[in-house]
Amino acid sequence: MVSRYQKSEAFLERALKTIPLGSQTFSKSKTQFPLGVSPYFIKKAKGSHVWDLDGNEYIDFISALASITLGYSDPDVDAAVKAQLEDGVIFSLPHPIEAQVAEQITEMVPCAEMVRFGKNGSDATAGAVRLARAATGRDHVLVCGYHGWQDWYIGVTARNRGVPAATRALTHIFNYNDISSLEKYFKEFKDQVAAVIMEPANVTMPLKGFLEEVKSLTHKNGAVLIFDETITGFRYANGGAQEYFGVTPDLATFGKGLANGYPVSAIAGRRDLMKLMEEIFFSFTFGGETLSLAAASCTLNKLKTKPILTDIAKTGAEILKTTEALIKKHQCEEFLSVSGHPAWSFLVFKDAPDVSLWHLKTLFMQEMFSRGILTFGGHNLNHAHSTQDTQKLSQAYDEVFSMLSLAVKSKDVKKMLRCQPLEPLFKVR
Numbered sequence: 552m553v554s555r556y557q558k559s560e561a562f563l564e565r566a567l568k569t570i571p572l573g574s575q576t577f578s579k580s581k582t583q584f585p586l587g588v589s590p591y592f593i594k595k596a597k598g599s600h601v602w603d604l605d606g607n608e609y610i611d612f613i614s615a616l617a618s619i620t621l622g623y624s625d626p627d628v629d630a631a632v633k634a635q636l637e638d639g640v641i642f643s644l645p646h647p648i649e650a651q652v653a654e655q656i657t658e659m660v661p662c663a664e665m666v667r668f669g670k671n672g673s674d675a676t677a678g679a680v681r682l683a684r685a686a687t688g689r690d691h692v693l694v695c696g697y698h699g700w701q702d703w704y705i706g707v708t709a710r711n712r713g714v715p716a717a718t719r720a721l722t723h724i725f726n727y728n729d730i731s732s733l734e735k736y737f738k739e740f741k742d743q744v745a746a747v748i749m750e751p752a753n754v755t756m757p758l759k760g761f762l763e764e765v766k767s768l769t770h771k772n773g774a775v776l777i778f779d780e781t782i783t784g785f786r787y788a789n790g791g792a793q794e795y796f797g798v799t800p801d802l803a804t805f806g807k808g809l810a811n812g813y814p815v816s817a818i819a820g821r822r823d824l825m826k827l828m829e830e831i832f833f834s835f836t837f838g839g840e841t842l843s844l845a846a847a848s849c850t851l852n853k854l855k856t857k858p859i860l861t862d863i864a865k866t867g868a869e870i871l872k873t874t875e876a877l878i879k880k881h882q883c884e885e886f887l888s889v890s891g892h893p894a895w896s897f898l899v900f901k902d903a904p905d906v907s908l909w910h911l912k913t914l915f916m917q918e919m920f921s922r923g924i925l926t927f928g929g930h931n932l933n934h935a936h937s938t939q940d941t942q943k944l945s946q947a948y949d950e951v952f953s954m955l956s957l958a959v960k961s962k963d964v965k966k967m968l969r970c971q972p973l974e975p976l977f978k979v980r
């Protein structure tokens with residue numbers, strides 16, 4: 552039988568000759584997509600659907616790693632970009648659109664009094680941490696969640712090759728919803744902690760009072776609180792997770808959905824801290840690139856004037872409800888659950904007796920891809936996801952959860968896989 556991913560697989564071989572991993576982004580690489588049962592390249596996207604190199608169509612629940620909120624190729628955003636293109640992309644002096652988008656962000660985000668732009672989320676998190684170090688004159692940083700590829704953070708993950716030990720020694724991971732794990736570091740590094748940087752939520756929602764306690768403990772210890780809102784920003788609510796949970800940090804970082812997939816990120820926060828940006832070095836040639844800022848301006852305007860995020864949350868809540876019911880129906884509770892915010896929710900796989908979660912997750916992906924659904928096992932929703940899309944998702948879950956249940960009961964998962972299982976390479980959430 553000819554593989555449905557024949558062209559993808561052949562092109563992967565070609566790409567691997569000139570591109571390490573065959574991808575610019577780890578989460579889009581062959582490490583995350585089991586060989587033999589996955590597509591490797593997307594050729595085009597529209598709304599909530601994408602087409603791979605072999606011409607297979609999918610409903611995409613990855614949404615370009617949560618950077619799409621309105622839908623792929625949103626006509627308004629694309630028109631704004633085309634209009635800006637007429638005037639130019641980048642110049643020898645700043646373009647007024649920089650200040651215009653900064654103003655829009657300050658109107659929407661509670662902590663935002665001033666704003667600077669970067670390109671990727673990692674620019675923003677690295678800049679915010681440097682700012683906090685400059686403001687406090689301290690070096691240590693406490694982290695919770697994923698914060699990008701730069702040395703200061705990646706050094707404390709499993710992918711830390713190439714990061715100097717001296718840098719690694721300055722960053723410490725605390726546990727979400729566990730205030731004592733944060734307290735411990737404040738005691739151990741008394742008067743040495745510059746910042747607490749955290750995703751305000753990801754897989755798990757905060758326990759009552761947790762974020763408030765983090766804020767007060769951080770301030771009591773003279774450190775800066777940074778919310779990494781690279782994903783939650785312009786997704787949980789127009790003002791991000793800080794608005795959604797009602798806890799305002801000193802600084803926050805944004806990326807992903809800020810411009811519906813165009814490459815721009817931002818640091819926003821308290822004026823006195825942000826003014827210090829003038830003293831540190833946070834500067835790059837493409838920081839003020841105008842096409843992405845035109846996309847951001849249009850995206851923010853749409854979020855502000857239309858109930859986009861409430862619509863997405865409604866769709867997401869429906870998906871959570873149906874998915875939970877299907878998990879129950881197929882008696883998958885032992886190894887499968889669902890959690891997170893409706894706009895960014897997760898299927899959480901656990902080891903079952905004699906069947907590893909990696910086997911189960913691989914089987915899940917194999918079967919979802921073959922049914923025309925692109926997913927890692929989560930729901931990065933965008934506004935183009937339709938009722939028909941979510942119905943197709945539930946139909947697929949109904950079939951695939953039944954297979955997972957059978958795989959666990961029969962302990963026969965290996966026979967059901969047409970590929971090698973994924974390996975636990977790099978888990979940050």
Ligand SMILES: Cc1ncc(COP(=O)(O)O)c(C=O)c1O
Binds near residue numbers: 616670673782
């Ligand atoms: C919470 C969070 N922070 C930072 C980053 C890094 O962003 P980027 O990959 O755009 O550098 C990501 C990317 O996934 C993220 O999810």
